[in-house]
Amino acid sequence: MKKIILLNIFYFSFCTVAVKSAEKGGMPQLDPEFWVSQIFWLTITFGTLFLVLSKFILPRISQNLEKRRLQILENIETAEKQREQSEKNLKEFDEIILKSKNKATEVMLAAREKVVSEITKKKMKLDEDLTSEIQNVEKEIIELKLSSPKKINFIASNLTNEVIKRLIGTEVNESRVSALVEQELKKLSRGTNGI
Amino acid sequence: MAANPMYQFNVYRIGPEIKIGEIDLSFTNASLFMVISSLAILIIFNLGAQKKNIIPDKIQLLSELSYTFVSKMISDTAGSKAKPYFSFIFSLFMFVLFCNMFGMIPYSFTVTSHIIVTFVLAAFIFIGVTIIGFIKHGFGYLKLFVPSGVPVVLLPLIVVIEIISYLSRPISLSVRLFANMMAGHTMMKVFGGFVVSLGIVGGWLPLSFSVALTGLEILVAFLQAYVFAILTCIYLNDALNLHH
Numbered sequence: 001m002k003k004i005i006l007l008n009i010f011y012f013s014f015c016t017v018a019v020k021s022a023e024k025g026g027m028p029q030l031d032p033e034f035w036v037s038q039i040f041w042l043t044i045t046f047g048t049l050f051l052v053l054s055k056f057i058l059p060r061i062s063q064n065l066e067k068r069r070l071q072i073l074e075n076i077e078t079a080e081k082q083r084e085q086s087e088k089n090l091k092e093f094d095e096i097i098l099k100s101k102n103k104a105t106e107v108m109l110a111a112r113e114k115v116v117s118e119i120t121k122k123k124m125k126l127d128e129d130l131t132s133e134i135q136n137v138e139k140e141i142i143e144l145k146l147s148s149p150k151k152i153n154f155i156a157s158n159l160t161n162e163v164i165k166r167l168i169g170t171e172v173n174e175s176r177v178s179a180l181v182e183q184e185l186k187k188l189s190r191g192t193n194g195i
Numbered sequence: 196m197a198a199n200p201m202y203q204f205n206v207y208r209i210g211p212e213i214k215i216g217e218i219d220l221s222f223t224n225a226s227l228f229m230v231i232s233s234l235a236i237l238i239i240f241n242l243g244a245q246k247k248n249i250i251p252d253k254i255q256l257l258s259e260l261s262y263t264f265v266s267k268m269i270s271d272t273a274g275s276k277a278k279p280y281f282s283f284i285f286s287l288f289m290f291v292l293f294c295n296m297f298g299m300i301p302y303s304f305t306v307t308s309h310i311i312v313t314f315v316l317a318a319f320i321f322i323g324v325t326i327i328g329f330i331k332h333g334f335g336y337l338k339l340f341v342p343s344g345v346p347v348v349l350l351p352l353i354v355v356i357e358i359i360s361y362l363s364r365p366i367s368l369s370v371r372l373f374a375n376m377m378a379g380h381t382m383m384k385v386f387g388g389f390v391v392s393l394g395i396v397g398g399w400l401p402l403s404f405s406v407a408l409t410g411l412e413i414l415v416a417f418l419q420a421y422v423f424a425i426l427t428c429i430y431l432n433d434a435l436n437l438h439h
Contacts, residue, residue, distance in 0.1 A: 054282030
């Protein structure tokens, strides 16, 4: 109900407004009094606007835009160049690293070989020394072995002589004693397989 | 007097009467707003064009974005051949846009709400486009009225329709802008009048309507300037690239 009343009020006020405007002669747009003046001023203002914009302002804006475009292109080009350069540098760096690695391996191998050969040389010399020493010692042992029975015989016969002299108090013929001792020793060495 | 929604469209003399012979060339409120709009455009774009930063600041960005906006609009609708007419279409778009926008300020005057102004602009465009068409294509421009692929029987009818539609271009172009502006401003005035007549009790509804209408009218102000410029581009396209 309220709405209808409101709408009615709208409608009537609109009607009165419309009637009033019709009384005043309707649209001022259709009154030709100032048409020529409007055309004249439109020509002047729009003409001036067009001339100033096209001669002075728009070329400058276009120049600015072009300058920016060129600058951006240049920057992109520079960036591309720098990227290429850095890639190149990276490759060179990798190569250098690879080379130095190879060289390091080579040096290491050479050093190892040298060390190994030296070690083998020293080892061989040591071996030789050892062998000669062993041979010498063996020779000495053999000599000792060879000379030891005579000495043992001599000591044994002397000892026997002394023992007999103390026990009996008489001197015994040395040659007989030594013959006896020799005989006994032979028996002993036969019994113990001649140690 | 102020309650009349058409009162805002009244043209009145400012300053002395200037008469050349019988012709009245007096400076009016319409002239004043034409001058204000043109000056505003020139000042804003001059400020924007003076700065030559690689990274633009606000005013420079505004002018450069407007430039690229209009430039893209022209190249999209009329192709690269329309480049020489860029300045004209840019001026046209900006002039109509600024006149519409200045009209949105309360108690100001909307230049484009007058049929004579829009008609002069549209007629100038119509005559210019027709001249360009005849210069580019000679009498071949008349082929515009004979679309290809139409049965011969229908041809007389189609040609008549095409000629009428071509001749009505300046009228449709000017009336579209004028009627939109006038209707919008009248409606806002009417709703404003309701606010006063319904008072503090019932005035809120028309007031909220007025607020919404203001937003709509700002949109319409931009849209009509855009439509005006883009239709000019389309007419120019017909004259430059004869497709029929």
